[in-house]
Amino acid sequence: MKPEVTTVMHGYVGTLFGSILPNLNSEYSMGDTGLMAMSFMMMAQEFDRAAEIRLQENEDMRALFAHAAEEIDNEPLAKRLREAASGADASLRVSALTKANDELKALLIELHEYVEASSAKWAPELEMRIWSVLCAGVERRKLDFPKLF
Amino acid sequence: MSDIPSRFAAYLQHKMPHVSDVVVSDLSRIYGGASRETYRLNATWNEGGAAKSRALILRRDPVASLIETERDIEFNAYRAFHPTGLPVPEPLFLETELTWLDRPFFVMEQILDSAAGSAFNADPYGEHAAKIGEQFWTQLGQIAKADVKAIGFDKNLDPIAPEDCWHVELDKWEKVINEDELCPQPIARAAIRWLRRNPPTPAERISVVHGDYRTGNFMFNSEGRITAILDWEMCHLGDPLEDVAWAADPLWAFQNPERPGGMIPRAEALALWEKASGLKADPKRLQWWEIFNSLKGLAIWISAGKEYETGASREPILAFSSWYCTDVHNRVLAEKLSMLNAEGRQ
Structure with missing residues (x-):
């Protein structure tokens, strides 16, 4: 699509702030319009990166699960971790990547809780790895937000 | 309308x-x-x-x-x-x-000739920041100091013991997340577990907790005088440090934790609150309430996202807060909890 979607979204932000919002006479409509413009800024960022974020996060979690499966003492959980680790993202549609991401995150929560409760030798390092995956995820998803007002 | x-x-x-x-x-x-x-x-x-x-x-x-x-x-x-x-x-x-x-x-x-500041403004109070900050933290101390019975605040509210404040609030907001999450929330879940593993000491006293005391929820006039403390819809009885932590949350200061609410430096803010309330801002207990409040924020944004997604409301503010504020609070919590857990393992 030309012009690029992100270009159009940024253009809409300019139109909303520059010509629509100043011509509104309802305080509530002005508030809604301002928030919709700011939401377009976030959408522009997300449109470009959404697939990559989810793909990378899914790969990080699968790598973590493969490692954890070899460390932990709980065989039923280790089996599920190995199964999840052997998966792959067949579709790059954001909806498909998000569905896989949700399933992997549910398992990550289970693993995290298990590791936190463990005093085994491997637990501190594994817990650190889990936080490393989580922190990388939130940094990737960070929304740049301009100082508007 | x-x-x-x-x-x-x-x-x-x-x-x-x-x-x-x-x-x-x-x-x-x-x-x-x-x-x-x-x-x-x-x-x-x-x-x-x-x-x-x-x-x-x-x-x-x-x-x-x-x-x-x-x-x-x-x-x-x-x-x-x-x-x-x-x-x-x-x-x-x-x-x-x-x-x-x-x-x-x-x-x-209606309070006239006044306006509220915006949490999305890096400098919401301009030349009046120091003057407003002094009032903001002093007045929060006065709320903490108020005699809940004498002013009639406790009407229709269940009494609460100082040692119960933390888990009553945590139970309440965990329930919101349980009921409203649309996808797994690994950071919120880690925060809940940390908060339960590390309960705070009991509240120094039972006070009025405003519940949403922050930039955006009070009005000030052109001379820098606070004219109205608003939005008491989440008020309850509890640990006054809950309000201190919420007011100091990085979300309300364009993510600058050293200048809560875009007003005055954090150390000055806490000193003013202590002076007005006659209470201590115990660092360890305050830290618990700060993590709790970022979780409470997540619960609110998760709930807002559900309202929008399910079509219960299509107010843009619900979608916006679910995107932007979730993003901020997930990062705030991930940063704090990763460090605290590493320290806890040492």
Whole structure:
């Protein structure tokens, strides 16, 4: 699509702030319009990166699960971790990547809780790895937000 | 909205049977009332042959909102604090009958010639930042110091013991996440587990907790004087450090934790609060409440996202807060908890 979607979204932000919002006479409509413009800024960022974020996060979690499966003492959980680790993202549609991401995150929560409760030798390092995956995820998803007002 | 003026005029006439010719004009919905529909308006009437008028605020329950709250508790907070000298608008009427405006509502005075700051502004108070900051933290200390029984704040509220404050609040917001999450929340879940593994010491005293005391929820005038502390819809009895932590949350300061609310440096803010409240901002307990409050924020944004996604409400503020504020609070929590867990393992 030309012009690029992100270009159009940024253009809409300019139109909303520059010509629509100043011509509104309802305080509530002005508030809604301002928030919709700011939401377009976030959408522009997300449109470009959404697939990559989810793909990378899914790969990080699968790598973590493969490692954890070899460390932990709980065989039923280790089996599920190995199964999840052997998966792959067949579709790059954001909806498909998000569905896989949700399933992997549910398992990550289970693993995290298990590791936190463990005093085994491997637990501190594994817990650190889990936080490393989580922190990388939130940094990737960070929304740049301009100082508007 | 078109029939509100005539219906509300009929209500005022009903509440003030000794007056006549009630007219409601200049009705305008105020933006940002995410838990209630908030309108400003002017009411005029004839009283004993004299023309009278008053600028009012009408807060009506919404169809769906960011936060489910009881309007009678909020109304009672205004009633409790208005006579104390704190800048709190005068509450006038509380109405739970649906016949007047379809949903419950309450009415209070409108504070004129004042505005609220924005949490999305890196410098919301400009040249008045220091003056407003001093009032903001001092007044929060005064709220903490208030005698809950003497001012009548505890009416219709369950009593709470100092050692129970933390888990009552944590249970409440965990339940919101359990009920409203649309996808797994690994950071929120890690925060809940950390909060339960590391309970705080009991509250130094049971105080009024405003519940949403922050930039954006008070008004100030052109001279830098705070004229109204608003949005008491989440008020309750509890540990006063809960309010201190919420007011200091990085979300309200464009993510600058060293200058809470975009006002004064954190150390000064805490010193002012301690002086006004007569209490100590115990660092360890404050840290617990700071992590709790970022989790509470997540719960609110998760809930907002569900309202929008399910179509219960299509207010843009619900989608916006679910995207942007979730992003901020997930990062705040991930950063803090990863460090705390590493320290805990050493």
